[in-house]
Amino acid sequence: MENFEPVVVAFACHYCAYTAADMAGTKRLSYPPNVKIIRVPCTGKVDMLHIMKAFEKGADGVCVAACLDGDCHFRTGNVRAASHVDAVRKLLDEIGVGGERLEMVALSAGMGERFAQIATEITEKIRKLGPSPVRKVSVAAGAA
Amino acid sequence: MITAERKPLSELVECVRPYGRILLLGCNECVTVCAAGGRKEVGLLASSLKMAFSKDGKNLDIKEITLERQCDPEYVEELAPHMGEAEAVLSMACGCGVQEVARRFMDKPVFPAVNTKFMGASERQGIWSERCAGCGDCVLGITGGICPIARCSKQLMNGPCGGSSGGKCEVDAEMDCAWQLIWDRLKALGLEKRYEENMPAKDWRPGRGAGPRKIIREDLAR
Amino acid sequence: MKTESVLEKVLASGQMAVTSECGPPRGSVPDKIIEKANLLKGYVDAINVTDNQTAMVRMSSWSSCIFIKQMGLNPILQMVTRDRNRLAMQSDILGAYAHGINTMLCLSGDHPKFGDHPMAAGVYDLDSIQLVRMVKDMRDEGKFQGGADIVNPPKMFIGAAANPFADPFELRVARLAKKVKAGVDFIQTQCIYNVDKFEKWMEGVRERGLHKQVYILAGITPMKSVGMAKYMKNKVPGMDVPDEVVKRMSSVPKEKQAEEGIKIALETIERLKGVEGVNGFHIMAIEWEEKVPEMVERAGLLPRPQV
Known part of the structure; x- marks a missing residue:
């Protein structure tokens, strides 16, 4: 697995994290291309099933990137997201995929550097964890 | 309402292990309200089971159906066209729904995916307690x-x-x-x-x- | 006189009654219960025999009662509604009475959760008040709970428990009144450490004239150590141990704490002797039965009346 390139899906809130990612881009900050960003109107809108589907379809890691505490455009979407993330982590542990593959982070629209840093850290963390057990099999099956 | 809680995934994995194609049933009544076996929980369980098996190299084919009410024969009848292809049924309804499906489809193994708990009311979101x-x-x-x-x-x-x-x-x-x-x-x-x-x-x-x-x-x- | 119960005779004579308690063994040899009962011979009027106390399996109360009866002593059959339905309870009452056991105590019992079979189903077909009523109807109406006539009905002297220290306090006299209404003859109370609160409860009892309708035996349990005092205070539900009592226990050196505990108990007895409506004492020395004779003697409750 030396040339394992993790696939990380980031659900990024339109009002903060997505804008931060945008800023990272315009500032020409480099961060790993492994992170695939999905823009959402609010992380509170990220259904548990969305996260599950990401893993089911082969993501090695998922990141839910929300607004800072108290800064949610919809008041408490980030709080809801946090409890959804907790629940999915438990479920991933139960399945045997591992809850540590799911991360939640908080940042504001102005934090372009922070976004790049987070993307790097998560990619490295998932790289260390190795491919998701779900993906490993589908890749192997595809190869055969 | 009748309240229920999902069984541990490991138990459900063992139930369906012998089968390749299962029908996963939800119910739109009580178990939907207590977030144990509605359409959403059916989706999550389907995804969980698929991953649990695919990590062992097995492909589990799951058809998800959530009935309006699983304890009424009229609604359970809607399952008839789908039963042929299913090797087993996993139901997230309360014990009444599970039994109704088992009664109607005599030759199909039916497993409960939830533990039916009690007749209760919700104290607030996410908390239910026994009342009757x-x-x-x-x-x-x-x-x-x-x-x-x-x-x-x-x-x-x-x-x-x-x-x-x-x-x-x-x-x-x-x-x-x-x-x-x-x-x-x-x-x-x-x-x-x-x-x-x-x-x-x-x-x-x-x-x-x-x-x-x-x-x-x-x-x-x- | 409603029954042949010695306890009833002592109480009816107007003298202070004394009862104590024996827990049956957790095995099938009766030696321990005989040994414990022997210690109490001549010092108490009757001996409670617990029924799977704290929801731990023990030799059945009625069979242990028979051993005590055979020694010429007077057992009190304790019966909890937790473990049996009304059929089983009535048949046990018939059987116990056939062996000469004529006094019983009706309880709901500690919840199974507290015992060694927390997985057991609690029966609770009846509650303690309904049990009292059932035993009374068996005796006075000669009827089973289901309504059929009993050939040779058992004549039980009927006891029940009262806990003046549980919540809500304002219901504690009212609940006693319900037991009286159900037909209870005597009451044994929860262990008393908060004497002021007990006296306040007794005031309420007298206000409603309940003391004229039921005999009340005040519950006394000597503390062995400050550790036990703290345990009773913090861990035992429905127990009221005031801070002063814990303080007093801890104010003496360890080796003198047992004696201090006995002193407190004796002072409580002395004070309650003067309370109108207290008709005797139920001395529960938990795993300390050998101390009961000394306590009865020092409390000036000897000799026990011959009735």
């Missing part, structure tokens, strides 16, 4: 609207026992003493005198005492 024991002879009219059978740990008809402390039950410090609640309510209603009446030994026949129960409404059943 289905004793068949409701006493709420004389106990201030709080059921001693469902809500007293010893189902005392003449409580509270000596273990009531600060409004809580000796069995669990988080649990309200039903008789404290009854007393508070009787006071609020100005019905303190009612407490003095001894409740006689209960006739359990209207409950489970006389075996499984049935209701026949002649006018509707005709």
Whole structure:
């Protein structure tokens, strides 16, 4: 697995994290291309099933990137997201995929550097964890 | 509503392990409200099971169907066209729904995916608690609207026992003493005198005492 | 006289009654219960025999009662509604009475959760008040709970428990009144450490004239150590141990704490002797039965009346 390139899906809130990612881009900050960003109107809108589907379809890691505490455009979407993330982590542990593959982070629209840093850290963390057990099999099956 | 909780995934994995194609059923009634077996939970369980098997190199084919009501034969009949291809059924409905499916499809293995718990009400979002024991002879009219059978740990008809402390039950410090609640309510209603009446030994026949129960409404059943 | 019970005779004579308690063994040899009962011979009027106390399996109360009866002593059959339905309870009452056991104590019992079979179903077909009523109807009406006539009905002297210290306090006298209404003859109370609160409860009992309708035996349990005092205060539901009592226990050196505990118990007895409506004492020396004779003697409750 030396040339394992993790696939990380980031659900990024339109009002903060997505804008931060945008800023990272315009500032020409480099961060790993492994992170695939999905823009959402609010992380509170990220259904548990969305996260599950990401893993089911082969993501090695998922990141839910929300607004800072108290800064949610919809008041408490980030709080809801946090409890959804907790629940999915438990479920991933139960399945045997591992809850540590799911991360939640908080940042504001102005934090372009922070976004790049987070993307790097998560990619490295998932790289260390190795491919998701779900993906490993589908890749192997595809190869055969 | 009837409340339920999903069984541990490991138990469900073992149930469906022998099969390659299963039908995963939800119910749009009680188990949807208590977030145990509605469409959403069916989706999550399907995804979980698929991943649990695919990590072992096995492909599990799951068809998801959530019925309007799984305890009614009219709705269960809707499953008929899908039964042919399914090797087994995993149902997230309460025990009533599971049995209705099992009754209708005699030759299909049916497994419960939830543990059916109790008849309860939601205290607030995400918290449900037991309210009714289905004793068949409701006493709420004389106990201030709080059921001693469902809500007293010893189902005392003449409580509270000596273990009531600060409004809580000796069995669990988080649990309200039903008789404290009854007393508070009787006071609020100005019905303190009612407490003095001894409740006689209960006739359990209207409950489970006389075996499984049935209701026949002649006018509707005709 | 409603029954042949010695306890009833002592109480009816107007003298202070004394009862104590024996827990049956957790095995099938009766030696321990005989040994414990022997210690109490001549010092108490009757001996409670617990029924799976704290929801732990023990030799059945009625069979242990028979051993005690055979020694010429007077057992009190304790019966909890937790473990049996009304059929089983009535048949046990008939059987116990056939063996000459004529006094019983009706309880709901500790919840199974507290015992060694927390997975067991609690029966609770009846509650303690309904049990009292059932035993009374068996005796006075000669009827089973289901309504049929009893050939040779058992004549039980009927006891029940009262806990003046549980919540809500305002219901504690009212609940006693319900037991009286159900037909209880005597009451044994929860262990008393908060004497002021007990006296306040007794005031309420007298206000309603309940003391004229039921005999009340005050519950006394000597503390062995400050550790036990703290345990009773913090861990035992429905127990009221005031801070002063814990303080007093801890104010003496360890080796003198047992004696201090006995002193407190004796002072409580002395004070309660003067309370109108207290008709005797139920001395429960938990795993300390050998101390009961000394306590009865020092409390000036000897000799026990011959009735």
